[in-house]
Amino acid sequence: MAASLLCRRKIAAFTISRVLNAYNVKLDGLHVELDYGGSAGVCNRNYSSRSAAKIDFTDLTSPHTWYPKARRKIRKVFLHVGPTNSGKTYHALKSLQSNPSGIYCGPLRLLAWEVANRLNKANVPCDLITGQEVETVDGAKHKAVTVEMADVNSDYSCAVIDEIQMLGCKTRGFSFTRALLGISADELHLCGDPAAVPLIEEILKVTGDDVKIETYERLLPLVPLKKPLGSFDNIQTGDCIVTFSRKQIYKLKKKIETGANHLCSVVYGSLPPETRTRQGCRQQCSMMQPVNLMSLWRVMQLGWD
Numbered sequence: 297m298a299a300s301l302l303c304r305r306k307i308a309a310f311t312i313s314r315v316l317n318a319y320n321v322k323l324d325g326l327h328v329e330l331d332y333g334g335s336a337g338v339c340n341r342n343y344s345s346r347s348a349a350k351i352d353f354t355d356l357t358s359p360h361t362w363y364p365k366a367r368r369k370i371r372k373v374f375l376h377v378g379p380t381n382s383g384k385t386y387h388a389l390k391s392l393q394s395n396p397s398g399i400y401c402g403p404l405r406l407l408a409w410e411v412a413n414r415l416n417k418a419n420v421p422c423d424l425i426t427g428q429e430v431e432t433v434d435g436a437k438h439k440a441v442t443v444e445m446a447d448v449n450s451d452y453s454c455a456v457i458d459e460i461q462m463l464g465c466k467t468r469g470f471s472f473t474r475a476l477l478g479i480s481a482d483e484l485h486l487c488g489d490p491a492a493v494p495l496i497e498e499i500l501k502v503t504g505d506d507v508k509i510e511t512y513e514r515l516l517p518l519v520p521l522k523k524p525l526g527s528f529d530n531i532q533t534g535d536c537i538v539t540f541s542r543k544q545i546y547k548l549k550k551k552i553e554t555g556a557n558h559l560c561s562v563v564y565g566s567l568p569p570e571t572r573t574r575q576g577c578r579q580q581c582s583m584m585q586p587v588n589l590m591s592l593w594r595v596m597q598l599g600w601d
């Protein structure tokens with residue numbers, strides 16, 4: 297007999313546990329997903345008839361055991377670490393693309409959208425699944441998702457978790473941990489900051505996975521200017537200006553287009569991915585809010601009032 301239960305509250309899980317234990321219920325393949333009020337799928341547990349007799353749903357001390365599908369494999373974990381724009385994701389995506397099935401998990405809808413787009417363009421059908429949309433493609437065996445939507449119930453030959461250092465994020469870290477422990481893939485590629493290596497190694501000690509660290513260096517150096525830019529007159533084609541509010545972005549765009557006589561694209565978080573890509577492609581002079589700078593743009597030190 298197989299059953300699937302989704303418990304919305306801890307108390308519900310606890311009650312079910314007591315009822316099952318009291319009646320000594322034996323269920324083969326019982327699948328329980330606990331949800332503590334946030335996104336669905338905080339953890340999964342599968343129980344065989346032998347273990348179902350005594351289940352303590354409130355024991356959260358061994359999270360790696362919540363994902364039996366992933367634990368059945370010795371995953372080959374590649375930890376791609378290095379500075380930004382050093383090609384970590386590029387190499388991980390190459391593996392994703394060349395594997396018969398796979399999943400990409402990123403922190404942003406834009407990143408998931410870009411990966412889905414890239415794979416579909418390369419004739420690798422890829423679904424896009426984010427909190428806002430589900431776009432399925434006929435015959436897709438690949439998925440690009442935001443990390444909260446990571447699928448821990450299927451088998452993949454390859455998986456990529458981007459910006460893995462977000463494990464340490466107070467609000468979203470649990471989704472990265474869930475993906476790290478729970479994705480069942482033969483190859484798991486983790487891309488991120490070297491500072492996260494000790495924590496990831498510690499977490500993966502209990503899973504028995506085979507971990508390999510690949511270190512990257514930037515192909516092009518990032519060189520700060522020796523003195524402040526000083527004036528908008530000194531802006532050159534291809535420069536990127538970072539500021540921290542949408543209002544400021546549009547104020548600067550106007551200033552640059554009138555004063556410095558450049559065509560200026562804008563990029564910020566709430567622009568739809570398609571628009572962001574179109575704006576980015578203009579590559580004349582751009583202002584962006586996110587910290588991710590594309591290597592072809594020169595980073596400037598700007599003083600503004």
Ligand SMILES: Nc1ncnc2c1ncn2[C@@H]1O[C@H](COP(=O)(O)OP(=O)(O)OP(=O)(O)O)[C@@H](O)[C@H]1O
Pocket residue numbers: 378379380381382383384385386387487488588
């Ligand atoms: N070997 C390569 N050949 C061609 N393009 C590359 C190569 N390595 C990186 N790139 C390109 O450089 C850009 C930055 O690479 P990538 O996104 O992989 O960097 P990253 O280290 O993952 O950066 P971040 O830490 O910001 O995520 C991308 O547009 C990528 O396609």
